[in-house]
Amino acid sequence: MNTSYEQHVEYPSRKRMALITAGAALFVSAGFFLMFDRSSGAGTSIISSVLGLLSVLFFGTCFFYSLVKMIRKEPSFVINEQGFVDSSSYTSGGAVAWREIEHMFMYELMGQKMIGVKLQDEKAFMERHNGMKRKLMAANSNMVDATISIAQSSITLPIDELYLMMMNHWQHGKGGRIYVLNGRK
Structure with a gap:
């Protein structure tokens, strides 16, 4: 492929x-x-x-x-072949390579759909961030088993479509299958 x-x-x-x-x-x-x-x-x-x-x-x-x-006219989220860059909130994860990801999933928290990203080495990832941001990320990680959470409120693309796009990029890097939403790639 x-x-x-x-x-x-x-x-x-x-x-x-x-x-x-x-x-x-x-x-x-x-x-x-x-x-x-x-x-x-x-x-x-x-x-x-x-x-x-x-x-x-x-x-x-x-x-x-x-x-x-x-x-500022800076992107809040960027996806490319190497990974993604999340700057959608104060507790955003920054740059994450596809190879660092262990698992991705959709969940709902307080009525808001979100994408959860669990990293293989959560400790090393947390050490890349400052004290307050690290504490907020750890609290978030304790609520949901996700190192990084991406909320619909921080992006314009429907969260389901962003999730499929992320899954396709992640799976592409691993030689996996392509996911489709309502008959569209």
Whole structure:
């Protein structure tokens, strides 16, 4: 089987990124309101301030991340003959070679379809990332038996089609079979 595979590039949906950015901005505003609202008693004021601060820190980070993703015209996901490059979220895996993959599967988490990628040497892969990102990836890996998770919300191509494309590239490298979706390759 000498089929040559073209590179496929996915860009983040600007509409989705705009909605995420707007939502994060609302939560940042709510956090500031909680931090500086002095209409309640002293005990609840401290709790409100702490919750407000946590909201501002977390959603502020989400706001800046989504704003940068929306402004930059960088791909969120690239597939080629060597592997894939995932930069679809903060906990994305970066570059992964097809030979590093042990198993790929589809799953659903909180109503969202996702692609799970289990790597052969998860420890070596995790060591390529910084502390906070590594901890978030490990938490994700503990929830689902996947080193890398790719969400539909981070790409424009339907997740089923992306999964088949990834499976075909992965299987092609191993000399395996070609998968089809609804009679299409």
